[in-house]
Amino acid sequence: MNKEEVVSSRGLxxxxxxxxxxxxxxxxxxxxxxxxxxxxxxxxxxxxxxLNGRADSVATNFDKTIKIDKSRWVTILFTGNxxxxxxxxxxxxxxxxxxxxxxxxxxSYTAKNNANDSQLGVAVPSVTPEIAMLSFKKIExxxxxxxxxxxxETREMPVMFYVRPDLPSDxxxxxxxxxxxxGLPSADKAGLEASAxxxxx
Amino acid sequence: xxxxxxxxxDAHGHDDHGHPxxxxxxxxxxxxxDIGTMYLWFSFTMFLFAGxxxxxxxxxxxxxGLQFVRPEVFxxxxxxxxxIMIFGAIMPAFVGFANWQVPLMIGAPDMAFPRLNNMSFWxxxxxxxxxxxxxxxxxxxAAGGWTMYPPLSVQGGMSIDMSIFALHILGVSSIVGSINIxxxxxxxxxxxxxxxxxxxxxxxxxxxxxxxxxxxxVLAGALTMLITDRHFGTHFFNAAGGGDPVLFQxxxxxxxxxxxxxxxxxxxxxxxxxxxxxxxxxxFGYASMVYATxxxxxxxxxxxxxxxxxxxxxxxxxxxxxxxxxxxxxPTGVKVFNWLATMWxxxxxxxxxxxxxxxxxxxxTIGGFSGLVCAIxxxxxxxxxxxxxVAHFHYVLFSGAAMSIMGGVYYWIPKWTGHMYDETLGKWHxxxxxxxxxxxxxxxxxxxxxxxPRRIPDYSQQFAEFNMISSLGAFALGLSQLLFxxxxxxxxxxxxxxxxxxWEGAHGLEWTVPSPAPFHxxxxxxxxx
Numbered sequence: 001m002n003k004e005e006v007v008s009s010r011g012l013x014x015x016x017x018x019x020x021x022x023x024x025x026x027x028x029x030x031x032x033x034x035x036x037x038x039x040x041x042x043x044x045x046x047x048x049x050x051l052n053g054r055a056d057s058v059a060t061n062f063d064k065t066i067k068i069d070k071s072r073w074v075t076i077l078f079t080g081n082x083x084x085x086x087x088x089x090x091x092x093x094x095x096x097x098x099x100x101x102x103x104x105x106x107x108s109y110t111a112k113n114n115a116n117d118s119q120l121g122v123a124v125p126s127v128t129p130e131i132a133m134l135s136f137k138k139i140e141x142x143x144x145x146x147x148x149x150x151x152x153e154t155r156e157m158p159v160m161f162y163v164r165p166d167l168p169s170d171x172x173x174x175x176x177x178x179x180x181x182x183g184l185p186s187a188d189k190a191g192l193e194a195s196a197x198x199x200x201x
Numbered sequence: 202x203x204x205x206x207x208x209x210x211d212a213h214g215h216d217d218h219g220h221p222x223x224x225x226x227x228x229x230x231x232x233x234x235d236i237g238t239m240y241l242w243f244s245f246t247m248f249l250f251a252g253x254x255x256x257x258x259x260x261x262x263x264x265x266g267l268q269f270v271r272p273e274v275f276x277x278x279x280x281x282x283x284x285i286m287i288f289g290a291i292m293p294a295f296v297g298f299a300n301w302q303v304p305l306m307i308g309a310p311d312m313a314f315p316r317l318n319n320m321s322f323w324x325x326x327x328x329x330x331x332x333x334x335x336x337x338x339x340x341x342x343a344a345g346g347w348t349m350y351p352p353l354s355v356q357g358g359m360s361i362d363m364s365i366f367a368l369h370i371l372g373v374s375s376i377v378g379s380i381n382i383x384x385x386x387x388x389x390x391x392x393x394x395x396x397x398x399x400x401x402x403x404x405x406x407x408x409x410x411x412x413x414x415x416x417x418x419v420l421a422g423a424l425t426m427l428i429t430d431r432h433f434g435t436h437f438f439n440a441a442g443g444g445d446p447v448l449f450q451x452x453x454x455x456x457x458x459x460x461x462x463x464x465x466x467x468x469x470x471x472x473x474x475x476x477x478x479x480x481x482x483x484x485f486g487y488a489s490m491v492y493a494t495x496x497x498x499x500x501x502x503x504x505x506x507x508x509x510x511x512x513x514x515x516x517x518x519x520x521x522x523x524x525x526x527x528x529x530x531x532p533t534g535v536k537v538f539n540w541l542a543t544m545w546x547x548x549x550x551x552x553x554x555x556x557x558x559x560x561x562x563x564x565x566t567i568g569g570f571s572g573l574v575c576a577i578x579x580x581x582x583x584x585x586x587x588x589x590x591v592a593h594f595h596y597v598l599f600s601g602a603a604m605s606i607m608g609g610v611y612y613w614i615p616k617w618t619g620h621m622y623d624e625t626l627g628k629w630h631x632x633x634x635x636x637x638x639x640x641x642x643x644x645x646x647x648x649x650x651x652x653x654p655r656r657i658p659d660y661s662q663q664f665a666e667f668n669m670i671s672s673l674g675a676f677a678l679g680l681s682q683l684l685f686x687x688x689x690x691x692x693x694x695x696x697x698x699x700x701x702x703x704w705e706g707a708h709g710l711e712w713t714v715p716s717p718a719p720f721h722x723x724x725x726x727x728x729x730x
Contacts, residue, residue, distance in 0.1 A: 017313040017314065028417075032421060183441065
């Protein structure tokens with residue numbers, strides 16, 4: 001093979017190589033886009049299948065066609081806690097309630113701000129067992145919007161809910177839980193860091 | 202490693218390229234052999250450093266109670282041990298092999314993009330500096346585990362930012378390197394070398410490179426979301442803002458599980474090269490090996506949530522991920538049986554590379570089986586985050602990946618340096634490593650089954666004996682690697698002259714060039730029949 005031939009075949013090859021490399025970069029781009037796309041896909045899946053509280057922060061209107069199933073009792077346990085960064089006391093007024101599926105019930109939680117300034121809180125609900133989440137519906141809830149408590153203020157926070165009769169028949173007890181977070185992202189982070197420091201000391 | 206090539210160069214090289222020397226030879230190198238050598242040395246340095254971190258972990262776990270390091274420091278040690286071993290030691294070692302061997306095996310003069318190749322390597326250095334320096338910033342190194350789950354990774358200090366940035370850089374390096382490798386394999390094979398004639402090592406790297414370019418960008422996405430959550434007020438992973446920490450786990454493991462195969466497929470390629478050489482038989486079931494490798498790669502994208510069985514998932518999802526995970530054992534089993542069939546009735550000899558290869562087949566299979574145990578949903582819920590999992594992934598990553606790398610180094614080092622390594626010391630290194638490895642990690646199956654949680658600096662009295670055994674094994678394992686370093690340096694300095702073929706049963710283009718391989722090879726493509 002003489003030198004010119006080598007050179008020209010090399011030139012061809014490098015054009016070839018660049019074309020393939022650019023095509024491969026499309027896979028990289030697709031991977032990157034998919035990485036970000038997982039976030040909305042996950043959101044949709046969680047809402048559809050009632051995962052991780054996503055189906056839980058939405059108000060539902062009462063479905064009037066639902067009949068109350070007097071033959072069945074379901075026990076609802078209530079619990080709540082505040083996350084680091086929010087200086088509130090937060091607890092249910094009653095720890096449990098027995099209801100019939102299809103029956104509208106009302107309960108409430110009490111929140112008190114122990115801090116010296118007003119604080120913004122966001123409650124994130126969850127229901128266990130997870131499968132019950134799709135059948136547990138809230139008509140009105142303090143978790144639908146942010147709550148602001150002034151220094152030292154106490155507030156009752158009602159929840160109006162019903163359990164759909166399509167709740168799987170093997171479930172006769174479920175737990176409704178709220179985690180109250182500080183609604184200001186910066187305050188939240190500072191609070192978390194402070195509590196992490198406290199935990200270490 | 203190839204300083205010796207300089208002296209032999211004049212004898213073999215009839216080309217008109219100037220031969221660079223000194224430091225600039227390495228800094229500006231575009232030569233695949235030099236870059237391969239740098240990758241391997243980088244990887245070995247990181248291996249020893251992350252191994253030293255592991256020694257500190259085992260020192261603390263030698264006895265119950267807190268003796269040597271504070272719990273926060275312990276967490277930093279486990280986190281950085283994982284990060285550095287995966288991204289600093291194992292992955293660059295395989296890229297080093299790819300640089301050295303792929304062009305030699307397919308009869309190409311160099312990689313397709315030599316300058317990009319140089320960049321891929323030198324990107325590793327700032328990334329490594331970021332990771333190492335993160336120990337010295339306020340708050341210490343990242344401490345939330347190598348998986349960097351939020352909320353800990355959102356709350357942590359600036360070392361988290363340094364680790365994220367380091368991983369971004371390493372990701373760019375891997376992606377660029379992989380595009381280079383794929384292009385080299387597709388476009389630069391010698392005439393006559395069809396895809397189904399390629400050596401198995403080249404096939405495994407081709408598929409690994411595809412995994413890398415598909416999976417690394419997903420990690421980049423996860424890390425970017427983490428950064429914006431930390432500094433720019435987004436709430437991807439913050440429950441208070443409508444996000445979900447579990448989302449990170451999904452994105453991370455969508456990258457993380459292919460990553461597992463990125464770290465084992467090239468090891469399979471090395472095994473598939475070593476075993477036929479010393480069994481003096483062709484690889485049994487070559488085509489099935491190729492298809493099995495591809496099948497493992499495809500399946501690796503649909504099993505990620507088996508890392509998250511305890512995060513709360515519908516039963517249908519759990520069952521899907523359980524069965525898809527178990528399905529992976531089918532192509533993996535094909536590979537193991539093919540290696541056994543290759544050895545069957547072969548005229549086997551047991552030089553150091555073969556000892557490593559046989560040990561890897563045996564020990565990796567143990568790791569594969571404990572993986573199957575973990576795949577069983579109800580069992581995994583018990584075993585999640587226990588030492589059983591630690592035992593499992595060290596059986597696949599140390600005795601699978603790292604020991605294959607060691608075997609590969611012994612196998613090819615005569616070609617790299619032109620000298621045979623010290624066989625006696627090599628065998629010592631093998632036996633010490635293998636025995637110490639098992640002493641370290643086999644007891645972890647028992648402590649894990651008994652419920653000892655991982656990533657915790659202290660433990661209950663009942664685990665004391667097993668932990669002491671593990672720690673003693675770990676110290677022996679760590680020290681044995683210094684012997685490896687010695688054998689490698691001794692081999693570079695001198696030793697019996699290696700022939701071109703080196704091993705009696707070795708076949709392939711790389712064994713047709715002189716030992717040590719000259720600076721430039723296959724300038725004129727060889728013809729493959």
